Structures are given as structure tokens and as C-alpha cells.
Amino acid sequence: MQKDKPPIQVFKGFDTPCPDTSSIQFTRLDSGNINITWLVSSSSDPQNPDGPDFVLQQINSHVFVEPRNIAEQIRAVSTFINEKKAGFVPRWVPSLTGDPYVQDAVGGVWKMSWYVHDTQALNSISSATQAECIARAYGQFQYLLRDFKLPVTDPPVSGFHELAPQLEAFHYLALISDRAERAQNLSGSISRLVSDWVPSIEAELMHGKKTAVIHGDCKVNNVLLSSGGDKVRSIVDLDTVMYGERGWDFGDLVRSGANVLSEESDNPAYSVDYFKAITRGFVGALQDVLSSREKEQLVCSCQYMTFMLAVRFLVDYLDGDKYFTVQDSEQNLRRATAQYRLFEQMRTFEADMLRYVRSL
Numbered sequence: 001m002q003k004d005k006p007p008i009q010v011f012k013g014f015d016t017p018c019p020d021t022s023s024i025q026f027t028r029l030d031s032g033n034i035n036i037t038w039l040v041s042s043s044s045d046p047q048n049p050d051g052p053d054f055v056l057q058q059i060n061s062h063v064f065v066e067p068r069n070i071a072e073q074i075r076a077v078s079t080f081i082n083e084k085k086a087g088f089v090p091r092w093v094p095s096l097t098g099d100p101y102v103q104d105a106v107g108g109v110w111k112m113s114w115y116v117h118d119t120q121a122l123n124s125i126s127s128a129t130q131a132e133c134i135a136r137a138y139g140q141f142q143y144l145l146r147d148f149k150l151p152v153t154d155p156p157v158s159g160f161h162e163l164a165p166q167l168e169a170f171h172y173l174a175l176i177s178d179r180a181e182r183a184q185n186l187s188g189s190i191s192r193l194v195s196d197w198v199p200s201i202e203a204e205l206m207h208g209k210k211t212a213v214i215h216g217d218c219k220v221n222n223v224l225l226s227s228g229g230d231k232v233r234s235i236v237d238l239d240t241v242m243y244g245e246r247g248w249d250f251g252d253l254v255r256s257g258a259n260v261l262s263e264e265s266d267n268p269a270y271s272v273d274y275f276k277a278i279t280r281g282f283v284g285a286l287q288d289v290l291s292s293r294e295k296e297q298l299v300c301s302c303q304y305m306t307f308m309l310a311v312r313f314l315v316d317y318l319d320g321d322k323y324f325t326v327q328d329s330e331q332n333l334r335r336a337t338a339q340y341r342l343f344e345q346m347r348t349f350e351a352d353m354l355r356y357v358r359s360l
């Protein structure tokens with residue numbers, strides 16, 4: 001992955017209304033654990049203050065082994081949604097040859113979309129009203145795509161959102177990793193759940209046909225809010241749109257949004273009030289399409305997604321930080337521990353959460 005400024009040739013490979021690229025500026029945006037993201041600004045040119053701005057990303061091909069497929073999927077989904085609800089997801093920018101990506105001299109695959117001005121992305125939610133509003137938007141996203149046929153049917157990452165391959169990797173790495181000793185407390189807790197809780201959650205969630213189109217990464221910060229924070233302007237990060245269970249999106253949003261502290265905080269704090277608000281928003285938007293099986297799965301999906309992310313961070317820690325971006329060599333272990341704590345907190349509220357979902 002190229003960490004330095006993108007080559008200007010990459011930008012020139014896209015079909016933009018910016019013939020003069022001499023004053024184009026690239027600014028690194030601090031977003032996401034996988035791709036490196038750049039704001040490409042033409043408005044910094046005093047001759048062209050109304051010039052357009054873009055978001056340019058090199059698709060991480062270590063994680064997404066078929067990066068062109070990711071760009072093709074985004075082209076299809078973004079085109080479809082923008083026709084139904086203009087601006088609800090960013091508009092993609094075609095290359096000069098009409099592709100949804102540009103390839104650089106060493107084979108790197110880049111995608112670009114129009115930048116959405118006057119918005120903010122938050123790492124944590126600050127009120128139940130905001131939680132409901134964000135959840136309604138993710139529900140609407142699934143609703144808009146309820147009959148859409150994805151051009152790419154394989155998941156963006158092999159086994160994405162499946163617990164079994166993650167646990168297999170965990171068992172293997174726990175035996176061979178030179179970091180295993182440092183992670184033994186967390187490993188022990190996870191191993192204990194493998195024999196009792198994991199089989200029941202897998203029986204609950206993994207047997208259905210995966211036919212719903214989902215976002216695949218429903219974090220709070222993948223929603224762009226108005227400057228006042230009370231309206232959703234746009235849902236971003238379409239890298240992981242795939243077929244799956246509706247509850248996976250819901251569970252991921254509860255994991256991210258009902259933790260009143262940010263994901264990077266060592267001590268999460270689960271809010272049942274935010275969970276309820278997220279449920280109202282999500283279920284409200286999907287009222288017509290959510291089956292009783294899907295509704296019944298919502299609560300266990302929260303635990304499933306949170307536990308799985310704990311295992312995924314731990315696997316990456318044991319594997320030497322090859323998947324998620326890290327600032328230091330213990331960050332993935334801290335992230336895994338925090339997700340595990342959040343999972344434990346959630347479990348203590350299970351009965352309350354189930355009662356609430358059933359009451360809607």
C-alpha cells in the first residue's frame with residue numbers, strides 16, 4: 001500500500017472537470033482501519049474557488065484480494081441508490097476509459113468519489129435522537145436495496161462476517177504466535193465461550209440463506225451528518241456491500257453506536273437507551289421487509305458482531321498486525337479487549353433487549 005501522496009497520474013486517470021491539475025492538493029483523511037484515504041481538492045486554487053473536491057482511495061489489496069470487484073460493486077450500488085435518493089451515497093467518479101477505478105504503474109487499484117461538503121462523521125453518538133436517526137438511515141439503505149441484484153456475489157473478503165474461519169485462525173495462531181503469552185487472558189475467555197455459547201449463536205445466525213443486501217460496515221463514522229449533527233446527509237464506505245443477514249448490519253451498528261465511548265477507548269460503556277433508539281430507527285425503516293425470523297435475530301446479532309470483532313482484532317494481533325492499521329504493536333490487543341468487554345456488558349442486558357425488540 002502506498003502511504004505517500006497519490007501519484008498525480010492516478011488523479012489524471014479519472015474523468016473530472018479539472019483539466020489543470022497544477023494546483024490540486026492532496027490531504028490525508030484520518031478514516032478507517034483498512035484503506036488509505038485522501039481528500040483531493042481543486043477548490044484550493046484561487047483561480048477556481050468553486051472547483052470540485054473528491055475522495056480518493058487506494059483499495060487495500062491485501063484485505064480485498066479482488067479490488068476491481070469492490071469498485072464494480074460500488075459503481076452499481078452508488079448508481080442505483082443515487083437514482084432512487086440522490087446524494088444518499090457519494091457519487092462515484094469514472095476513469096477516462098469508463099471504469100470505476102484507475103490502476104497505477106505498479107498495479108495498485110484506486111477509486112474516487114465526489115466529496116460531500118459541510119458534513120461531519122462522529123466516532124460516537126451523543127444522543128438517543130441521533131442514534132435513531134443514524135439507524136434509520138442504515139435501515140433505509142437496506143430498504144432501498146431490497147430487490148437489487150448485486151453484480152458481485154462473492155463477499156468482499158472471503159468468509160466476511162463468518163465467525164468459524166476467525167475462530168479457526170485464532171486456534172491456530174494461539175498455538176504458534178510469539179505474542180500468544182501476552183494475549184492469554186483474553187484468549188482464555190474466548191476459548192471458554194467456544195464450547196458453550198458459540199455453537200448456539202452459530203445455529204441461530206448461520207443457517208439461513210444470505211439473500212439480503214447489506215452495507216457490511218455499519219459504523220457510526222460511516223455516516224455523514226449535517227453540520228448540526230441532527231440529519232443524515234450520506235452513507236459512505238460501500239466497500240463491503242454484500243449478501244448477508246440484515247442483523248449483521250444492525251449488530252454492527254449497535255456495537256459501534258450503543259457504546260457511548262469510541263471504539264478505540266479501552267473501557268467501553270454500553271447504553272441500553274441507545275440500543276433502543278437504534279432498534280426504533282432500524283426496525284422502523286425496514287418494517288415492511290423484516291421477517292419475524294430476522295427480527296428475532298437482532299439481539300443475538302449484536303453479541304455475534306461484537307464478539308467476532310474481538311476475535312478478529314485478536315487474530316490480527318497474534319498474526320503481527322497484517323490486516324488492520326495500527327499505531328503501535330499493542331493496539332489490536334487493546335481493541336480486542338475493549339470489544340470483548342463490550343460484548344460482556346451487552347450480554348448482561350440480553351433479556352431487556354429482547355423484551356424491547358418484541359415490544360415493537
Ligand code: GN1
Pocket residue numbers: 031032033034035063157216217237240263309
Ligand atoms: C474495518 O476500515 P473500516 O473502519 O472501514 C473493518 C470492519 C470493522 C472495522 C472496525 C473490510 O472497517 O469490518 O468492523 O474496521 N473492515 C474490513 O473498526 O475488515
Ligand code: MG
Pocket residue numbers: 032034217237239240
Ligand atoms: Mg469499511
